[in-house]
Amino acid sequence: MTSMRKLNRKFPVHILVFLFPAVLIYTVFMIYPMIDSLRLSLFSSDAKNVVHWVGLENYRELLTDPTLSNRLWGALKNNLIFFVIHMCVQNPVGLLLAYLLSLKIRGSVVYRTLIFTPTVLSVVIVGFAWKLILSPLWGISSHIPLLNLMNLGVENSALITLSLISVWQYVGIPMMLFLASIIRIPEEFLEAARVDGANAWTIFWKIQFPLLLPTAGIVGVLTFVGNFNAFDLVYSAQGALAGPSFSTDLLGTFFYRTFFGFQLQGGNPYLGSAVAGIMLLIILVGVLIYLFGFQRRIENVEL
């Protein structure tokens, strides 16, 4: 009330002072670059370095130039596989671990702290460490079953291997988010089901799982945004060329090469902006599907 009265009395300078630094830095260094990148994607420079408007020409080039479109579709396909593996392995394993931790067994705090450790490590370090571990030179993988199936140097297993490394690193995030919402489910719900004679299996699928759907949605959208923005892991384990023969190329590495160049190939900021524009579109579509499709439909089961 006091603040309201103050508002009517004089111009609220203090509100501006409070908001100004955050809004300024955020607008200048986050929102503006995003919009400006989209603008730049509509320009191009010629041999004499004169910049001129080309409309959607960069996008057309990306989609129709034989080499570029090949790389773009390849990166998109790899990125989709990368995402599907996260959804099918990382999130179910995260849910299983969360469920086991929610049973309040002795030492569960220690377990969850240790299992979360890889998530805080740098992706660069994780990528390189795994590269060494899987290297035939070191020969560790030959001692351990299953590990010998993972090979970063072979075209048809490199992408799956990289995806599993990423799953290994980030499984802690869905685990924590699922754990938080399992804990929040009121005990009476479960008690009531137990009185009715339901076993743990039925209780999980009939009561706990439906109540976890909102969290599953958040986990899904976070996975999507993270995956379609991934770069560091591929760059550190496989290099900017995302080898062998582009089999681990993701949109992030494709963006980097297009914009920054690699080896003898020069970079092209305008074409690079267009790649960023496509990535932005993909991420926005994912977020909107979540906001309007998923979140709205599950509102009625939320607590």
Place this chain on the structure above:
Amino acid sequence: MNPKTKTFFSHAGVHTVLLIYTFIALFPTLLIVMNSLKARLSIFGAPLEPPLPSTFDLVGYQTVFSSAHFEQYFLNSLIVTIISLVLILGFGAMASFALAEYDFQTNPLLGIYLAIGIMVPIRLGTVSLLKMMVALGINNTLFALILVYVASGIPLAVFVLTAFFKTIPKELKDAGRIDGASEYRVFWLVLPLVRPALGTVAIFNMIPVWNDLWFPLILAPLESTKTVILGAEVFLGQFISDWNAVLAALTLAVLPILVLYIIFSRQLIRGLTQGAVK
């Protein structure tokens, strides 16, 4: 555990699964740290063995410190991370206080505007950011990195802190106002009350800022401005065949964040499990 709970796993089964997974989670890091302390011969001869007095060797660390400026990289990472965190928390808290406290016309819209950055990754604006930093003459400075991290950290900070400021009882603030405190003074008085949330936001931002490769690589790749992660990345590429040096560099890059994690793990996990995201 509730004795009446019948699970589809026995107690021993639960422990077995969690123990196996804990091992999987820790094994790679342990392997790297362990072998970084060993002589070359036993790195290859007995990779799964811990360093013994007979195989102990620090030659990798000597190579790292004599051929790369890791002290400099540490200092750079520290400067960037600490200044970014202070600014994110300071500016974030001020904006959140305003959004939570005052009922001005554009308030809801401004909240949505600031929330966009939670979902949209700042990397997609890189082309323009690099152009801008070059135009301002601050590319290849730590300052450029700090500006980017502050801009990208503010959305989540505002989101989390606004929710927290809203839970502070009105009486507390009004008591201050009746005593004649200015709005700035009121903000300063309630700031300590959101300390748990500030801690959560600090840790959430610390990890990605410390670990980032993309922006150091593009905005500040000079030897004098390299962060630990970029420095390690470049070093690893150059010394790829010197396994002692590579393992030592990996260990050096992992250690600071591991130590911080051990210190702050309680707070981080509390932040995650108490719905800082929702």
